[in-house]
Amino acid sequence: MPKLWSNARRIDRYLRDQLPAPQRRFFEYRLGQDSFLRKQVKTQRRLHQLIRLSGRRSLKRDLRRVHHDMMYCPEESQLQRRIEQVFGG
Amino acid sequence: MTTSIYHRLQENREQVFRELYRSSYPAVAKKLKGLGARREDARDIFQDALIVLYEKSRRDASFRLDHPRAYLCEVSRRLWLRKQGSELPLTGDDANDDQFAIPADFYAPPKSDRRLVRLLERAGQKCLEILQAFYYHEWSLGEITRQFGYSSVRSATVQKYKCLEKVRAYAHQKTEEHAKAME
Numbered sequence: 001m002p003k004l005w006s007n008a009r010r011i012d013r014y015l016r017d018q019l020p021a022p023q024r025r026f027f028e029y030r031l032g033q034d035s036f037l038r039k040q041v042k043t044q045r046r047l048h049q050l051i052r053l054s055g056r057r058s059l060k061r062d063l064r065r066v067h068h069d070m071m072y073c074p075e076e077s078q079l080q081r082r083i084e085q086v087f088g089g
Numbered sequence: 090m091t092t093s094i095y096h097r098l099q100e101n102r103e104q105v106f107r108e109l110y111r112s113s114y115p116a117v118a119k120k121l122k123g124l125g126a127r128r129e130d131a132r133d134i135f136q137d138a139l140i141v142l143y144e145k146s147r148r149d150a151s152f153r154l155d156h157p158r159a160y161l162c163e164v165s166r167r168l169w170l171r172k173q174g175s176e177l178p179l180t181g182d183d184a185n186d187d188q189f190a191i192p193a194d195f196y197a198p199p200k201s202d203r204r205l206v207r208l209l210e211r212a213g214q215k216c217l218e219i220l221q222a223f224y225y226h227e228w229s230l231g232e233i234t235r236q237f238g239y240s241s242v243r244s245a246t247v248q249k250y251k252c253l254e255k256v257r258a259y260a261h262q263k264t265e266e267h268a269k270a271m272e
Contacts, residue, residue: 008250047257048224053194054206054217055225056140063136066103070110082115087128 011044094154095146106139113158117165124169134172138164141191147227152188163189171196205260212259216252223249 013019014027031038070076071083097105117138118131126134138161146152154160167189209217219237222228230242230249239245 008253009246043257043261044253047253047260049194050202050205050209050260051217051220051224051256053202054209055221056144057206057210058221059140059143059225060136062103063106063139066106066110067132067136070107070114076111079111079114083118083128086115086118086122087131 095150113161208263
Protein backbone atom coordinates (compact mmCIF):
# COMPACT_ATOMS: atom_id res chain seq x y z
CA MET A 1 0.00 0.00 0.00
CA PRO A 2 1.49 3.41 -0.94
CA LYS A 3 2.79 5.54 1.93
CA LEU A 4 0.05 8.15 1.51
CA TRP A 5 -2.71 5.59 2.09
CA SER A 6 -0.77 3.84 4.81
CA ASN A 7 -0.61 7.14 6.68
CA ALA A 8 -4.29 7.80 6.07
CA ARG A 9 -5.03 4.31 7.42
CA ARG A 10 -3.09 4.95 10.62
CA ILE A 11 -4.90 8.28 11.14
CA ASP A 12 -8.20 6.50 10.44
CA ARG A 13 -7.51 3.91 13.10
CA TYR A 14 -6.48 6.62 15.57
CA LEU A 15 -9.66 8.63 14.97
CA ARG A 16 -11.85 5.53 15.22
CA ASP A 17 -10.11 4.53 18.46
CA GLN A 18 -8.79 1.29 16.96
CA LEU A 19 -5.06 1.61 17.69
CA PRO A 20 -3.71 -0.64 20.46
CA ALA A 21 -2.64 1.36 23.53
CA PRO A 22 1.15 1.38 22.82
CA GLN A 23 0.62 2.45 19.19
CA ARG A 24 -1.87 5.07 20.32
CA ARG A 25 0.63 6.51 22.81
CA PHE A 26 3.34 6.59 20.13
CA PHE A 27 0.96 8.24 17.66
CA GLU A 28 0.03 10.90 20.21
CA TYR A 29 3.72 11.50 20.92
CA ARG A 30 4.27 12.06 17.18
CA LEU A 31 1.27 14.39 17.09
CA GLY A 32 2.92 16.52 19.73
CA GLN A 33 6.10 16.79 17.62
CA ASP A 34 4.79 16.99 14.05
CA SER A 35 2.62 19.93 13.00
CA PHE A 36 2.07 18.46 9.50
CA LEU A 37 0.67 15.28 11.03
CA ARG A 38 -1.58 17.39 13.29
CA LYS A 39 -2.93 19.15 10.22
CA GLN A 40 -3.55 15.81 8.48
CA VAL A 41 -5.44 14.48 11.51
CA LYS A 42 -7.55 17.63 11.69
CA THR A 43 -8.44 17.39 7.99
CA GLN A 44 -9.28 13.71 8.19
CA ARG A 45 -11.46 14.22 11.28
CA ARG A 46 -13.37 16.91 9.40
CA LEU A 47 -13.79 14.62 6.39
CA HIS A 48 -15.19 11.84 8.57
CA GLN A 49 -17.67 14.35 10.00
CA LEU A 50 -18.74 15.54 6.54
CA ILE A 51 -19.11 11.98 5.24
CA ARG A 52 -21.30 11.12 8.23
CA LEU A 53 -23.43 14.21 7.60
CA SER A 54 -23.86 13.23 3.96
CA GLY A 55 -24.76 9.67 5.07
CA ARG A 56 -27.45 11.12 7.33
CA ARG A 57 -28.85 13.21 4.47
CA SER A 58 -28.92 10.15 2.24
CA LEU A 59 -30.76 8.12 4.91
CA LYS A 60 -33.28 10.95 5.30
CA ARG A 61 -34.01 10.75 1.55
CA ASP A 62 -34.65 6.99 1.90
CA LEU A 63 -36.98 7.61 4.83
CA ARG A 64 -39.00 10.19 2.88
CA ARG A 65 -39.63 7.49 0.27
CA VAL A 66 -40.61 4.96 2.95
CA HIS A 67 -42.96 7.54 4.49
CA HIS A 68 -44.60 8.22 1.14
CA ASP A 69 -45.19 4.48 0.59
CA MET A 70 -46.61 4.02 4.09
CA MET A 71 -48.98 6.96 3.75
CA TYR A 72 -50.27 6.27 0.24
CA CYS A 73 -49.94 2.52 -0.38
CA PRO A 74 -53.39 0.77 -0.12
CA GLU A 75 -51.84 -2.12 1.83
CA GLU A 76 -51.08 0.29 4.67
CA SER A 77 -54.63 1.62 5.02
CA GLN A 78 -54.81 0.67 8.71
CA LEU A 79 -51.79 2.84 9.54
CA GLN A 80 -53.19 5.65 7.38
CA ARG A 81 -56.51 5.54 9.26
CA ARG A 82 -54.75 5.75 12.61
CA ILE A 83 -52.79 8.82 11.49
CA GLU A 84 -56.01 10.40 10.18
CA GLN A 85 -57.57 9.83 13.60
CA VAL A 86 -54.70 11.77 15.19
CA PHE A 87 -54.66 14.76 12.87
CA GLY A 88 -58.22 14.64 11.51
CA GLY A 89 -59.23 14.92 7.82
CA MET B 90 -37.94 -6.70 17.63
CA THR B 91 -36.52 -7.42 21.06
CA THR B 92 -33.01 -8.53 20.11
CA SER B 93 -30.18 -7.46 17.89
CA ILE B 94 -31.56 -4.38 16.24
CA TYR B 95 -28.00 -3.88 14.96
CA HIS B 96 -28.16 -7.03 12.83
CA ARG B 97 -31.73 -6.50 11.72
CA LEU B 98 -30.91 -3.00 10.49
CA GLN B 99 -27.80 -4.35 8.82
CA GLU B 100 -29.74 -7.05 6.97
CA ASN B 101 -32.83 -5.15 5.88
CA ARG B 102 -32.98 -1.56 7.03
CA GLU B 103 -36.04 -0.62 5.03
CA GLN B 104 -38.15 -3.49 6.32
CA VAL B 105 -37.28 -2.57 9.93
CA PHE B 106 -38.25 1.05 9.26
CA ARG B 107 -41.60 -0.08 7.83
CA GLU B 108 -42.26 -2.23 10.92
CA LEU B 109 -41.40 0.73 13.15
CA TYR B 110 -43.79 2.94 11.19
CA ARG B 111 -46.62 0.47 11.80
CA SER B 112 -45.83 -0.12 15.46
CA SER B 113 -44.86 3.37 16.59
CA TYR B 114 -45.78 6.21 14.23
CA PRO B 115 -49.39 6.66 15.43
CA ALA B 116 -48.27 6.87 19.08
CA VAL B 117 -45.46 9.31 18.22
CA ALA B 118 -47.83 11.43 16.11
CA LYS B 119 -50.32 11.57 18.99
CA LYS B 120 -47.63 12.57 21.46
CA LEU B 121 -46.24 15.26 19.17
CA LYS B 122 -49.68 16.65 18.41
CA GLY B 123 -50.16 17.04 22.16
CA LEU B 124 -46.98 19.13 22.18
CA GLY B 125 -48.26 21.38 19.40
CA ALA B 126 -46.80 19.71 16.31
CA ARG B 127 -48.61 19.64 12.98
CA ARG B 128 -48.82 16.64 10.65
CA GLU B 129 -45.72 17.72 8.67
CA ASP B 130 -43.75 18.30 11.87
CA ALA B 131 -44.65 14.80 13.11
CA ARG B 132 -43.54 13.30 9.80
CA ASP B 133 -40.14 15.04 9.94
CA ILE B 134 -39.56 14.38 13.63
CA PHE B 135 -40.44 10.68 13.34
CA GLN B 136 -38.00 10.26 10.44
CA ASP B 137 -35.32 12.02 12.48
CA ALA B 138 -36.04 9.73 15.44
CA LEU B 139 -35.51 6.72 13.16
CA ILE B 140 -32.17 8.22 12.13
CA VAL B 141 -31.18 8.70 15.80
CA LEU B 142 -32.10 5.05 16.44
CA TYR B 143 -30.16 3.90 13.38
CA GLU B 144 -27.03 5.86 14.34
CA LYS B 145 -27.19 4.58 17.91
CA SER B 146 -27.39 0.98 16.68
CA ARG B 147 -24.34 1.59 14.44
CA ARG B 148 -22.28 2.97 17.32
CA ASP B 149 -23.36 0.36 19.85
CA ALA B 150 -23.90 -3.18 18.54
CA SER B 151 -25.12 -4.29 21.97
CA PHE B 152 -27.97 -1.75 21.99
CA ARG B 153 -31.30 -3.54 22.59
CA LEU B 154 -34.54 -2.08 21.40
CA ASP B 155 -36.90 -3.81 23.83
CA HIS B 156 -39.65 -1.19 23.65
CA PRO B 157 -39.45 0.50 20.26
CA ARG B 158 -42.59 2.61 20.69
CA ALA B 159 -41.49 4.02 24.05
CA TYR B 160 -37.98 4.65 22.70
CA LEU B 161 -39.20 6.47 19.60
CA CYS B 162 -41.77 8.49 21.59
CA GLU B 163 -39.08 9.76 23.97
CA VAL B 164 -36.52 10.49 21.24
CA SER B 165 -39.22 12.27 19.20
CA ARG B 166 -40.24 14.34 22.22
CA ARG B 167 -36.63 15.44 22.72
CA LEU B 168 -36.13 16.19 19.04
CA TRP B 169 -39.26 18.34 19.05
CA LEU B 170 -38.10 20.22 22.14
CA ARG B 171 -34.68 20.75 20.60
CA LYS B 172 -36.25 22.10 17.43
CA GLN B 173 -38.33 24.46 19.55
CA GLY B 174 -35.19 25.51 21.42
CA SER B 175 -36.56 24.33 24.78
CA GLU B 176 -34.55 21.15 25.38
CA LEU B 177 -33.09 20.85 28.87
CA PRO B 178 -29.39 19.96 28.54
CA LEU B 179 -28.11 16.95 30.50
CA THR B 180 -24.71 17.03 32.12
CA GLY B 181 -22.09 14.60 33.46
CA ASP B 182 -23.06 10.94 33.95
CA ASP B 183 -26.69 11.57 33.07
CA ALA B 184 -25.66 12.61 29.57
CA ASN B 185 -23.22 9.71 29.13
CA ASP B 186 -25.69 7.06 30.31
CA ASP B 187 -28.62 8.50 28.47
CA GLN B 188 -29.96 5.90 26.03
CA PHE B 189 -32.18 8.52 24.39
CA ALA B 190 -29.33 10.94 23.72
CA ILE B 191 -29.45 12.88 20.47
CA PRO B 192 -26.18 13.74 18.69
CA ALA B 193 -25.09 17.30 19.45
CA ASP B 194 -24.86 18.18 15.76
CA PHE B 195 -28.29 16.82 14.86
CA TYR B 196 -30.03 20.05 14.00
CA ALA B 197 -27.09 22.36 13.97
CA PRO B 198 -24.49 21.60 11.32
CA PRO B 199 -22.93 24.98 10.49
CA LYS B 200 -23.89 26.41 7.12
CA SER B 201 -20.44 25.76 5.66
CA ASP B 202 -20.81 22.05 6.54
CA ARG B 203 -24.09 21.75 4.70
CA ARG B 204 -22.52 23.46 1.69
CA LEU B 205 -19.49 21.16 1.72
CA VAL B 206 -21.67 18.07 2.10
CA ARG B 207 -23.61 19.11 -1.00
CA LEU B 208 -20.34 19.56 -2.87
CA LEU B 209 -19.06 16.17 -1.70
CA GLU B 210 -22.23 14.58 -3.00
CA ARG B 211 -21.33 15.85 -6.46
CA ALA B 212 -17.71 14.71 -6.27
CA GLY B 213 -18.43 11.13 -7.30
CA GLN B 214 -21.38 9.03 -6.26
CA LYS B 215 -19.62 5.67 -6.13
CA CYS B 216 -16.81 7.01 -3.96
CA LEU B 217 -19.17 8.75 -1.62
CA GLU B 218 -21.28 5.58 -1.28
CA ILE B 219 -18.20 3.56 -0.32
CA LEU B 220 -17.15 6.17 2.23
CA GLN B 221 -20.66 6.42 3.68
CA ALA B 222 -20.82 2.62 3.91
CA PHE B 223 -17.63 2.59 5.97
CA TYR B 224 -17.87 5.77 8.05
CA TYR B 225 -21.65 6.18 8.46
CA HIS B 226 -23.19 2.72 8.12
CA GLU B 227 -20.15 1.14 9.83
CA TRP B 228 -19.88 -1.74 7.35
CA SER B 229 -16.78 -3.89 7.60
CA LEU B 230 -14.38 -3.94 4.65
CA GLY B 231 -15.54 -7.52 4.00
CA GLU B 232 -19.12 -6.29 3.61
CA ILE B 233 -17.97 -3.46 1.35
CA THR B 234 -16.03 -5.98 -0.76
CA ARG B 235 -19.19 -8.09 -1.24
CA GLN B 236 -21.70 -5.28 -1.68
CA PHE B 237 -19.60 -3.23 -4.11
CA GLY B 238 -18.26 -6.24 -6.03
CA TYR B 239 -14.52 -5.94 -5.32
CA SER B 240 -12.32 -8.99 -5.90
CA SER B 241 -10.70 -8.86 -2.46
CA VAL B 242 -10.68 -6.98 0.85
CA ARG B 243 -7.35 -5.46 -0.16
CA SER B 244 -8.87 -4.02 -3.36
CA ALA B 245 -11.74 -2.56 -1.34
CA THR B 246 -9.30 -1.11 1.21
CA VAL B 247 -7.18 0.57 -1.48
CA GLN B 248 -10.31 1.90 -3.18
CA LYS B 249 -11.60 3.31 0.10
CA TYR B 250 -8.37 5.28 0.65
CA LYS B 251 -8.31 6.43 -2.98
CA CYS B 252 -11.85 7.72 -2.47
CA LEU B 253 -10.92 9.41 0.80
CA GLU B 254 -8.04 11.13 -0.99
CA LYS B 255 -10.29 12.16 -3.88
CA VAL B 256 -12.86 13.65 -1.52
CA ARG B 257 -10.11 15.36 0.48
CA ALA B 258 -8.70 16.97 -2.68
CA TYR B 259 -12.17 18.01 -3.84
CA ALA B 260 -13.16 19.51 -0.48
CA HIS B 261 -9.79 21.31 -0.30
CA GLN B 262 -10.23 22.75 -3.79
CA LYS B 263 -13.77 23.93 -3.04
CA THR B 264 -12.76 25.42 0.31
CA GLU B 265 -9.95 27.38 -1.40
CA GLU B 266 -12.34 28.60 -4.11
CA HIS B 267 -14.82 29.68 -1.49
CA ALA B 268 -12.13 31.49 0.52
CA LYS B 269 -10.94 33.32 -2.64
CA ALA B 270 -14.49 34.30 -3.51
CA MET B 271 -14.89 35.74 -0.01
CA GLU B 272 -11.72 37.89 -0.28
